[in-house]
Amino acid sequence: MLPVNTKILANPEEVAAQACRIIIAEAEAAIRERQVFRIVLAGGSTPQRTYEMLAGMVQDWRAWEIFWSDERCLPADHPGRNSQLAHEVWLARVAIPAGQIHLIPAEHGAARSAEEYSALIRDKQPFDLVLLGMGEDGHTASLFSANSNPATPVIAVHSSPKPPSERVSLNFQTLRACRKQLVLVTGAGKSPALFAWQQGANLPIAYAVRNDACLLADAQAGRSANIVATVV
Numbered sequence: 001m002l003p004v005n006t007k008i009l010a011n012p013e014e015v016a017a018q019a020c021r022i023i024i025a026e027a028e029a030a031i032r033e034r035q036v037f038r039i040v041l042a043g044g045s046t047p048q049r050t051y052e053m054l055a056g057m058v059q060d061w062r063a064w065e066i067f068w069s070d071e072r073c074l075p076a077d078h079p080g081r082n083s084q085l086a087h088e089v090w091l092a093r094v095a096i097p098a099g100q101i102h103l104i105p106a107e108h109g110a111a112r113s114a115e116e117y118s119a120l121i122r123d124k125q126p127f128d129l130v131l132l133g134m135g136e137d138g139h140t141a142s143l144f145s146a147n148s149n150p151a152t153p154v155i156a157v158h159s160s161p162k163p164p165s166e167r168v169s170l171n172f173q174t175l176r177a178c179r180k181q182l183v184l185v186t187g188a189g190k191s192p193a194l195f196a197w198q199q200g201a202n203l204p205i206a207y208a209v210r211n212d213a214c215l216l217a218d219a220q221a222g223r224s225a226n227i228v229a230t231v232v
C-alpha cells in the first residue's frame with residue numbers, strides 16, 4: 001500500500017516546489033521547538049531540483065544538520081557521490097556550518113564507513129525529516145533487497161545492482177526512525193514500481209517507508225497506479 005498522504009502532481013517541477021515547501025515548514029517547526037533541524041538527504045537525481053530551490057531560500061541555516069541516506073563507495077570528490085550533487089547545487093551556496101554537514105565517509109570502504117556512520121548518528125536520532133527516492137526496481141537508499149540485512153543502523157552493501165556495487169546505506173529501521181518521511185518519485189520509468197508498491201509487493205521501498213509518510217509523485221510516475229490526482 002502507498003502512504004496515506006500520497007499526492008500526484010502535474011510534473012517534476014511541481015513535485016520539487018511542493019517538496020521544498022514541506023522541507024522548509026518542517027525545518028522552521030523543528031528550529032522553533034528544538035533549535036535544530038536534522039534532515040537525511042536522498043541520493044540519486046530526483047531531488048536535484050528540490051535542492052536547487054532550497055538554495056534560494058532564506059533560512060536559519062546555522063540550525064540545519066545534514067545527513068545522507070546512503071553513499072556510493074567512490075573517492076570523496078568523485079562526481080558520482082550522492083553528496084556531490086547536494087553540495088554543488090545547494091550546500092555550497094548556503095551558510096550551514098561545515099561541522100553540521102555529515103558526509104558518509106564511503107571512501108573508507110563499505111564496512112568501515114558503515115561502522116563510523118552508525119557511531120556518528122547514534123545521538124542524532126530521531127531525525128526530523130528523511131527524504132527518499134525510489135529506483136525503477138523499487139529500491140530506496142542503497143537497500144536493494146527487502147530482507148537479510150544485519151540489524152545494524154547503517155549497513156555495508158557489497159553487491160548493489162545499481163553501480164557502484166559497493167555502497168553504504170542507512171538500514172530500514174533507521175530510515176523509519178524519524179518524525180517525518182518525504183518520498184519523491186518522478187518519471188514514467190518509476191510507474192511500474194509505484195504500481196507494484198500500491199499493490200502490496202515486497203519492495204525495499206515498502207519496508208523503508210511508513211504509512212504516515214508523504215509521497216509526492218508526478219503524473220508520469222503515477223499514471224499506472226491510477227491514483228486520484230490531487231492538486232496541492
Ligand code: 6PG
Nearest residue numbers: 043044045046133134135140141
Ligand atoms: C543512489 C540513490 C538511490 C536513488 C534511487 C533513485 O545512490 O542512486 O541513493 O536510492 O535514490 O535509485 O534514483 P534517481 O532519483 O536518480 O532516479
